[in-house]
Amino acid sequence: MTGRIRFTHAEVAKMLEVLRDLNAMPKRPIIQGLTDDLNASPDRSGDGQVPVQYSQVHTWFQNRRYTQKRRGERPPAQGKMLPTGAEAQHPASYRVQSSCPSNSESQSGNASSDCGLVQLEAKSPTNGAWFDVAAILSYRFSETGDQEIQVWFSGFGAEEEEWINVCKSVRLRSLPCIDTECVGVLPGDLILCYQVRKEQALYFDAHVLEVERRTHDLRGCRCSFLVRYDHDHSEEMVPLRKVCRRPSADVKIDIVIDDSLAEPKAQKSHKRMDTNPDEVTVVPGPPNQGGRSDKLAAPLLITPDSTHRDSVADEQMGDIEAAPKGEATSKAHGDKMNVGA
DNA sequence: TGCCTGCCGCCTGTAGTGAG
DNA sequence: CTCACTACAGGCGGCAGGCA
Structure with missing residues (x-):
């Protein structure tokens, strides 16, 4: 038994x-x-x-x-589910690598087990909220020469893919705080905060104004944080579970892209770009043996146990499924938290 | 009024079962 | 053996009641 x-x-x-x-x-x-x-x-x-x-x-x-x-899902991409409704194939045409110090003990050649692969979040130009990036579909260069990537946001369908400016609106994912990390949240800190409104509930950048420390109990951290959202300057008290801290800076990211699948004008070699604050870089990768010519959904190669979903959230959050972006439910950013089930 | 605690309902993940 | 489905347990959030 x-x-x-x-x-x-x-x-x-x-x-x-x-x-x-x-x-x-x-x-x-x-x-x-x-x-x-x-x-x-x-x-x-x-x-x-x-x-x-x-x-x-x-x-x-x-x-x-x-x-x-x-649920109509596709097989997961390196521990992360592709957006609901993703019907396109997903060769590993793109991958994101960070250039963090080589402290990785790569296990049995598993690329996802070292530190070289990261998870990203991107700011939607539609509403200014941050969403987890589930897959990078393509990339291009804007008229100004800025790198742009076409992404699927985690939990959204392929029809809601968006073009994101890599320099301005792509960064390493924020990390939800575990109970013991509340002490690290200080006034003045930039955080990603889950803002719940009647019409929407999304993650926005915010700054911590005040911290009210309280004794933790069986349910964990009971501290409250007065935050001001950057996008609308509104203020509110939030619990720790709505707070995601920004990862330490000085991390360079490479988005390795298969040239054979990129748009023609994106045929460039290893172009490095600076972004805020994590310096996301897009570089062409090795040719794909797949030989497909249509644009394909390519999953990020992400580290399943390197970030919030599998480390922090392991103890405090459940798994998340997709939700329509328009509804902007808590599930929209499910990798970070599960609020308002 | 705010905090604490317990109850309740929902959701998710795992196990069990039957059909093909 | 896989698939489809159901049952069940546990986690979590919301809410109400008690208390200071």
Whole structure:
């Protein structure tokens, strides 16, 4: 008899990767190998840890495939789901790399396990809110020479893709704060804050004006933060769960793009550009062997366990599904939080 | 009035079952 | 063996009531 277990985000990321690679139900040897692999990790091999069973991994794949199918999702891209309704193919024509110091112990050649791959957020020109970038579809250069990328926002359909100025409106994703990180939120800090209004609930840049510290209880941080939103200068008190901190600066990002899929005018070689504040860079990548000529949805290669969704949010948030952007529900930025279920 | 706590409902993830 | 579906447990947020 096997008890009910809950897979960690690292495990889910690993299984998602298998699912993405195979795009089919894994065979028994693969599942068995994956089971052994998971059980070899510190999460499962330590004292008092509950090892996962083959049947549990198998069931997970079954359920995952079924739920994806039911929701009309495509196989996940490196631990991140593509936007709902994404029907295009998704060769790895683009990928985002950060040029952080090489402290990575790349596991078994898995590109997603090192620090070189990052998650981005982009500011929608439509409403000025920040959304997680789920996939970069294409890129181009504007008349002014600025780099622009066409993105899918996480949780939105392909019909809502937008062109984003890389320099001005693309950056590393903000990180939701865990309870113990409230002490790091100080007056004057730039944060990403979840603003809930009757008509919409979106993430906007904001600055911390005041911090009201309170004793934490079983539910975690009870502190409150007075913030002023940059876009409308409104002020409000928010709990920590609505606060996402900006990652440390001085991180360079490379968006590696397959030239064969980019627009003709984007045929440039390794162009570096500075952005705010994380210096996002777009560079052509190696030729794609796929040989497709139409524009394709290309997933970001993102680090499943490197950012909020899999580290911070692991303890405090659930998984998120897509929501229409117009509704602007909490799910619109699901990777950061799940408010107002 | 604000804080604390418990209850309730919803949602999600995992397990179980039957059909093909 | 996979797929489709359901059952169930747990987490989370909202809300109301009690209390200082």
